[in-house]
Amino acid sequence: IRYASTENRNYYITTPIFYVNASPHLGHLYSAVIADCFHRHKQLQGFNSRFATGTDEHGLKIQQAAEAAGKEPLEFCTAVSERFRHLFSSCNISNTDYIRTTEQRHHRAVQHFWSVLCSKGLIYKGSYEGWYSTQDESFLTPSQVTTALDSTGKEIKVSLESGHKVEWMKEENYMFRLSGFRSQLLDWLRENPRAIQPERFHHSVLQWLQEELPDLSVSRQKSRLQWGIPVPEDDGQTIYVWLDALVNYLTVVGYPHNHERWWNVAHHIIGKDILKFHAIYWPSFLLGAGLPLPQTIHVHSHWTVAGKKMSKSLGNVIDPQERSQLFTTDGLRYFLLRQGVPDTDCDYRDDKVVKLLNAELADALGGLLNRCTATALNPAQVYASFCPDSFPRERGGRADDEDYRMLESVRHLPAVVEQHFEDMHVYKALEAVSTCVRQTNGFVQRHAPWKLDRKDSADQRWLGTIIHVSLECLRIYGTLLQPVVPEISNKLLSRLGVQPHERSWTNLNFLPRFEGKDCPFEGRALGSDSGVLFSRLESQRADQQ
Numbered sequence: 001i002r003y004a005s006t007e008n009r010n011y012y013i014t015t016p017i018f019y020v021n022a023s024p025h026l027g028h029l030y031s032a033v034i035a036d037c038f039h040r041h042k043q044l045q046g047f048n049s050r051f052a053t054g055t056d057e058h059g060l061k062i063q064q065a066a067e068a069a070g071k072e073p074l075e076f077c078t079a080v081s082e083r084f085r086h087l088f089s090s091c092n093i094s095n096t097d098y099i100r101t102t103e104q105r106h107h108r109a110v111q112h113f114w115s116v117l118c119s120k121g122l123i124y125k126g127s128y129e130g131w132y133s134t135q136d137e138s139f140l141t142p143s144q145v146t147t148a149l150d151s152t153g154k155e156i157k158v159s160l161e162s163g164h165k166v167e168w169m170k171e172e173n174y175m176f177r178l179s180g181f182r183s184q185l186l187d188w189l190r191e192n193p194r195a196i197q198p199e200r201f202h203h204s205v206l207q208w209l210q211e212e213l214p215d216l217s218v219s220r221q222k223s224r225l226q227w228g229i230p231v232p233e234d235d236g237q238t239i240y241v242w243l244d245a246l247v248n249y250l251t252v253v254g255y256p257h258n259h260e261r262w263w264n265v266a267h268h269i270i271g272k273d274i275l276k277f278h279a280i281y282w283p284s285f286l287l288g289a290g291l292p293l294p295q296t297i298h299v300h301s302h303w304t305v306a307g308k309k310m311s312k313s314l315g316n317v318i319d320p321q322e323r324s325q326l327f328t329t330d331g332l333r334y335f336l337l338r339q340g341v342p343d344t345d346c347d348y349r350d351d352k353v354v355k356l357l358n359a360e361l362a363d364a365l366g367g368l369l370n371r372c373t374a375t376a377l378n379p380a381q382v383y384a385s386f387c388p389d390s391f392p393r394e395r396g397g398r399a400d401d402e403d404y405r406m407l408e409s410v411r412h413l414p415a416v417v418e419q420h421f422e423d424m425h426v427y428k429a430l431e432a433v434s435t436c437v438r439q440t441n442g443f444v445q446r447h448a449p450w451k452l453d454r455k456d457s458a459d460q461r462w463l464g465t466i467i468h469v470s471l472e473c474l475r476i477y478g479t480l481l482q483p484v485v486p487e488i489s490n491k492l493l494s495r496l497g498v499q500p501h502e503r504s505w506t507n508l509n510f511l512p513r514f515e516g517k518d519c520p521f522e523g524r525a526l527g528s529d530s531g532v533l534f535s536r537l538e539s540q541r542a543d544q545q
């Protein structure tokens, strides 16, 4: 097994590529927002980061959806793919690459990949007989299938995991020797306990690997599936859509030429529904082709609505475009990352969004910025001066114990946020920021600077110190929040007069004046006031759900 190196300063992150059988929904945006957050975070740390997303356009499911819409498949795919592209760009998803599996570069990459597997003797012609779910484009063993009733009361077979209908299929096609990879997969997971995160998904995969793996059918007869990439040198067969789709991660980085630089630092973000494909099939294909395995597979859980999985047939799909207009792009991004927990499913409700955004973005963060920059308290519109006598390193001056505790929390915040990001716990990072914001608001509230006597020089110095410390806190929060809410952070940092080149991870040097060092911001003029940081949302908007 070849492992990817961790030393280079490149970073490559991907989302799943989304099926174009239906319009994008909130779950799709969620995966993209997580990946965007990591991509932006790595860039702030000085990494050369690449971020790919796109659409999965082949297979029986898409072929049938195009037929049902009465459209040519490519025309149908192009229209839906554009909707994804538009959603992502309107939500500030800063992907560097966008891939469609109907592109020529992908066609070439998949056929090359197939030929490599063939040349290694890993593909043979056989016959497959078993259950198939078109909705999931997945083969299932009898133990993964159960009986259910359809809408007319007829007995049907469905997938235990997804609930989607399955059909018995029997066909001559090409098989991949998946069964031979079980022990290598187990070695990979045992030697890399963090390869699949969070841990519970790592355990699920180990659990699945307790049983023998059957060989995998990797093509369909062309008479059934035309909409796909033909098997090289056998025009009667079309490549299985999951093999086709997974190779997209390689196509993006140029496979089969010069892909190593990026492929060695690959990280996948996926939903828990497609774990088997990414943690069993994909590593086996890669091992077979002699390529390194991804560094990590980050798995997230699902958004539900009233406890039910969002689905077109239930009619409970949340439209992300509409919600981003209602709550602003940053508002929706903040909600998804603050409330989304990778381990467990989360229930979506509009009133939860309103409550969270009003409390944390409008009142706490916006309120703090407003207090420290309002002309009432800060008539000179400056970053103010820190007076070491009022807030000395050794206790004394006017600061109290809680003030010292707050300073400690903010000083540690970048490391705390970084650790949570590394663990994919963005919600914990945001919770930590939110706790610090609350502490800073408490600091201002406790000392009521508006009551200080401006004619008294000691009061003046203490007032400057309170403002300087609070603005330093805000600068740290604004810098750390950039990957999550880029527009709000930009507004906040611009108001503080922090220049674009002063917003990276290396600038996170909190309150140097406390250590007796120079602070580049001290006394500097604030940036211009461009209005409220985040406008409070009215709760009646919640009724629109």
Ligand code: ME8
Binding pocket: 015, 016, 017, 018, 019, 020, 026, 027, 028, 030, 031, 056, 245, 246, 248, 269, 270, 271, 272, 273, 274, 301, 302, 303, 304, 309, 310
């Ligand atoms: O599976 N909550 O595409 P897909 C959170 N084309 N995330 C959700 C979600 C929900 N309710 N529903 C979907 C495919 N997602 C394949 C992938 S990759 C080589 C091929 C997200 O359109 C989540 O990331 O069905 C999930 O894995 C993905 O969308 C499935 O999207």
